[in-house]
Structure formats: structure tokens, C-alpha cells
Amino acid sequence: MNNLFSEAKAFIACMEADSIANRMLDAEGGSEVRLNAIAQEIERSGTYTHTPKELQFGARLAWRNSNRCIGRHLWRSLEVRDFRDAHAATNPTDAVNGALQSHLNDAFNAGRIKSIISVFAPRRPDGSDALRMANHQLTRYAGFRMADDTVLGDPHSVELTDQCIEYGWSPAHRTQFTPLPWQFIIEGERTPIMDVFEEQPDLFQEVHLTHPDIPEFRSLNLKWYAVPLLSDMAMKIGGIVYPFAPFNGFYMGTEIGARNLSDKDRYNALPAVAKVMGMDTSSNRSLWLDRALVELNRAVLYSFDLAGITIGDHHTLGEQFEAFCQAESRKNREVKGDWSWLVPPMSGSLTPQFHRSYDNEVVRHTNFFYQEPNAPKKNKASGCPFHL
Numbered sequence: 001m002n003n004l005f006s007e008a009k010a011f012i013a014c015m016e017a018d019s020i021a022n023r024m025l026d027a028e029g030g031s032e033v034r035l036n037a038i039a040q041e042i043e044r045s046g047t048y049t050h051t052p053k054e055l056q057f058g059a060r061l062a063w064r065n066s067n068r069c070i071g072r073h074l075w076r077s078l079e080v081r082d083f084r085d086a087h088a089a090t091n092p093t094d095a096v097n098g099a100l101q102s103h104l105n106d107a108f109n110a111g112r113i114k115s116i117i118s119v120f121a122p123r124r125p126d127g128s129d130a131l132r133m134a135n136h137q138l139t140r141y142a143g144f145r146m147a148d149d150t151v152l153g154d155p156h157s158v159e160l161t162d163q164c165i166e167y168g169w170s171p172a173h174r175t176q177f178t179p180l181p182w183q184f185i186i187e188g189e190r191t192p193i194m195d196v197f198e199e200q201p202d203l204f205q206e207v208h209l210t211h212p213d214i215p216e217f218r219s220l221n222l223k224w225y226a227v228p229l230l231s232d233m234a235m236k237i238g239g240i241v242y243p244f245a246p247f248n249g250f251y252m253g254t255e256i257g258a259r260n261l262s263d264k265d266r267y268n269a270l271p272a273v274a275k276v277m278g279m280d281t282s283s284n285r286s287l288w289l290d291r292a293l294v295e296l297n298r299a300v301l302y303s304f305d306l307a308g309i310t311i312g313d314h315h316t317l318g319e320q321f322e323a324f325c326q327a328e329s330r331k332n333r334e335v336k337g338d339w340s341w342l343v344p345p346m347s348g349s350l351t352p353q354f355h356r357s358y359d360n361e362v363v364r365h366t367n368f369f370y371q372e373p374n375a376p377k378k379n380k381a382s383g384c385p386f387h388l
Helices: 002-017 019-026 031-045 052-064 071-076 092-111 155-166 216-220 251-261 270-276 288-307 314-330
Strands: 079-082 116-119 132-134 144-145 151-153 184-188 206-208 223-225 234-237 239-240 365-368
Touching: 002 019, 002 031, 002 052, 019 052, 052 071, 052 079, 052 144, 052 234, 052 365, 071 314, 092 116, 144 155, 151 155, 151 223, 206 288, 216 270, 251 288, 270 288
Parallel strands: 079 116
Antiparallel strands: 132 184, 144 151, 206 223, 234 239, 234 365
16 A cells, blocks of 8 residues: 555656646646545555546656656657556457557558557556566567577567467468567466468558668568567556556667667678678678678668658667757756667767766656566566566
């Protein structure tokens, strides 16, 4: 009771301090009236229920508080969708599936990526969850184990791919870029596998990579999906945990070009990029890796722009985040930050974030957190502040 109420109180104080959210509170009688109601509800049931306005502001505040996100200047634009009762529908699988398909389609928004979060049922006082998802993201490529111990596709998806096959997935095609199916966990039970993108391929929007100056780049057959939509993080608002709250923003180019496609334990594309560029890869002293990295990232930005799909570059987003930090400072709000995440994985010293330090203390009452997979009955103690 005491810890939950103290976190609820901290959240309501944030609403009260916000010029827009404060009007929402006033419309419901003010903070004192609301806190009294919350205290009584916690006393009765061990939890409390957010009003729609609290859910809207809370989800946006969780984004603003997220230490590792460089796109927080857009926090007020987040569209919040309330599906807290979807698990109680006559056919909950269909209800959740439909909600997420709409989310993904609307987030793509004909290429003008819109930030959306879909909030499902909160964690219960006993630690159980009505709804979770097996997937890390709604959009992700599979990783198939091959007979020679290599991986076809994304090595980060091997475990989930194995699970999907174990639960009945029979992929029509096994390629480097096969979209994973979906699987929900409703009241602790796994639903049948849903091969959503095989049935509706237009939902899985992709960008095929080309290069503005290197025609041969096209022969690499590289591509990536347009909407990053995370589905395995928990959102916490005023002490209430929402274990299934899928959300999306838009990509920063380096996420794709300097990590997903470049990391040795992901697609490891840099040697192939260097080859089509005719580089001498016999010595690190030629900096061929660095040159290939830059050109791959140029291809990512160029291709997304050519397709008319929103993407940020690390220089512009770095400048926007610095402006956000300064604006928050003028409001006497310190921006918490994880330096190792805010500095991009290429040309870091060319961004403002490299040259400043951040307090990495995590705001516990309202934020996004990693969590144990598959709806644990009890929250486990963790030494990491980014985990519940």
C-alpha cells in the first residue's frame, strides 16, 4: 500500500505541475480529491485504476522519463489507445489481434510514421498478467538454425523462431528476411501461432536499400521494416504496471545501418558492402569497416527518403535532443539520460550528447522497463534500474 500510494502520489504531482495535465486534474476535483480516491481504492483492492486522462498523460510522461530514448522531444504527440478490457472480450485473441493490426497500420500512416501506444490490462496485485506477447517486436525477422550451425536471418530471433516452430509455425518461405508470426499469452496460456504477415503482407512495410552513388549496392538485397514497434517492455504509471503496452516511434538511421545490419552477431553486412565497393579489406589500417559503415548508413537514409518513410539521422536527432534538454532545464526539469544509449553508434563525437554527461537515475514511478518474459507470477529482484 505505502509504496504504491507513494508512486501514485509522485505521478499525480507530475500531473499537477504540468500546465496541460493540471487542467485534467482540476476537471476531476483537483489532486487532493483524486489522491483520497486512490488511497481508498488501494485500501479496498490493493490497486487503483487510472482515468483515461491519467492513462494518456502517464504514457506520455513514461516516454519523457525514458533514459535511453533520444526522441523524447516528441513526447506530447504520443497517441494513447486504451485496450485495458480487450482480454475480457468474447474472443480476446481476435480483439487483441485486431487492435494491434490497426495500431501497426495507423502507425505506418502512408509513410509519415505516427507514434502510438496501445495499452492493455495492468498487472494484478498478485503479480499475474491477463495478457502478454511472446514477440519482442510486432515487426521482426526470423532467425532459422541451419544444419551447419549458421543462422539464416536475424540471429537475435533464433530462440523465438524455434518457439514459434515448436508451437506449429510452418513458414511458407525461409529467407534472410522472413517476418515472424505473432503469439499472445492470455491468462498464462499461449494462443495458436498467427502468421499475420503471410496472410496480410501489406501490413509489413519494408524498405529495400539502394545507394545514391553505388548502383551495385542493390545486388546485396538488403532491406528493413519501416515501423519499430516494441511489444515486450512494461510501462509503469504511478506504480501501476502495464506488462503489455506495445509502442512505436520512428527509426534513427543508425539503429538499422550501424547496429541491426552491421553488428557481427546480427546481419554482419559490412564485409559484403565493402566487397561491392571494391575495397581492400586485407588490413584494418585502411579503415574499410568505417567506410563501409558510413555508406551503409547513407543507403539507409537515402532509401527511406526515396520511399517517403519517416526516419531520423543521428545529427538532427542529436540537435533536437539537446534543444529538448535545454527547454526542460528552463522548466526546472532535469533530463535523465543513459549516455551509452544517447550517443549514436557511429560518429558519436560529432553529436552534442558525446560532450555532456547525464544523471542516469531512473524515475521509478512512471517509466518503461524491461521485464521477465512470459508473465512471471512474482516480480524478481533485479540489480538493474531498467528492469522491474
